[in-house]
Amino acid sequence: MTQDDVLDEFRAASALLEGHFVLSSGLHSSVFLQKMFVFQDPARTERLCRALAAKIEERFGTVDVVVSPAVGGIVPGYETARHLGAKAIFVERENGVFQLRRGFAIPEGARVVMVEDIVTTGLSSRECLASLAEHPGTVLGAACLIDRSGGRAELPVPLVALATLDIPNHAPDALPPDLAAIPAVKPGSRALKA
Numbered sequence: 001m002t003q004d005d006v007l008d009e010f011r012a013a014s015a016l017l018e019g020h021f022v023l024s025s026g027l028h029s030s031v032f033l034q035k036m037f038v039f040q041d042p043a044r045t046e047r048l049c050r051a052l053a054a055k056i057e058e059r060f061g062t063v064d065v066v067v068s069p070a071v072g073g074i075v076p077g078y079e080t081a082r083h084l085g086a087k088a089i090f091v092e093r094e095n096g097v098f099q100l101r102r103g104f105a106i107p108e109g110a111r112v113v114m115v116e117d118i119v120t121t122g123l124s125s126r127e128c129l130a131s132l133a134e135h136p137g138t139v140l141g142a143a144c145l146i147d148r149s150g151g152r153a154e155l156p157v158p159l160v161a162l163a164t165l166d167i168p169n170h171a172p173d174a175l176p177p178d179l180a181a182i183p184a185v186k187p188g189s190r191a192l193k194a
């Protein structure tokens, strides 16, 4: 699957949104990849995650456990794990901090890969990886459907992306005038209150 094929899947799912978005990192952008529009179509999700699994296997070899950060990572983590023949588990926020909950465990000696949906600054990926530090297993690397950092996101492990884009982000106090003129929406789940 080429980078254009990946973007075509997002376009066909109407998942390439334009407007004014507050991202998980607190940065603002005029572009948002609404991955949930992709994941609501299981066949589309299968095509993407089958290709991601092939890329993961090529780079990291066999994988025993896929760990994903909730909420966005759960569906692609599960589907990618299915193609890898691996177990799929996820971390979720407890008092804002990613944790393995629900009795999820990583066996001793397991070969682990983290699967994210979208990487923007890499903050969520770093938090997810940090949450695994005290658990057994070896984290071989990370993977995502789209890295929108232009390859600049810094992770403590190698990152494999199905597509790499370079989409501008803006600090809240340095918005371009055309963006400042539009009300902002925050689509993600970080810091979502009950």
Ligand SMILES: O=P(O)(O)OC[C@H]1O[C@H](OP(=O)(O)OP(=O)(O)O)[C@H](O)[C@@H]1O
Pocket (backbone or CB within 6 Å): 023, 024, 025, 069, 070, 071, 072, 073, 116, 117, 118, 119, 120, 121, 122, 123, 124, 125, 187, 188, 189, 190
């Ligand atoms: O690389 P980053 O700057 O961390 O941005 C990418 C993260 O943002 C989104 O999650 P979000 O926290 O918005 O919640 P979601 O998973 O529920 O969509 C996305 O799923 C990634 O986890």
Ligand SMILES: O=C(O)c1cc(=O)[nH]c(=O)[nH]1
Pocket (backbone or CB within 6 Å): 022, 023, 024, 025, 031, 032, 033, 034, 035, 072, 118, 119, 120, 121, 148, 188
């Ligand atoms: O950085 C984010 O929060 C983010 C960007 C994006 O394009 N899509 C998404 O789901 N999250």
Ligand SMILES: [Mg+2]
Pocket (backbone or CB within 6 Å): 069, 070, 071, 072, 073, 124
């Ligand atoms: Mg997320």
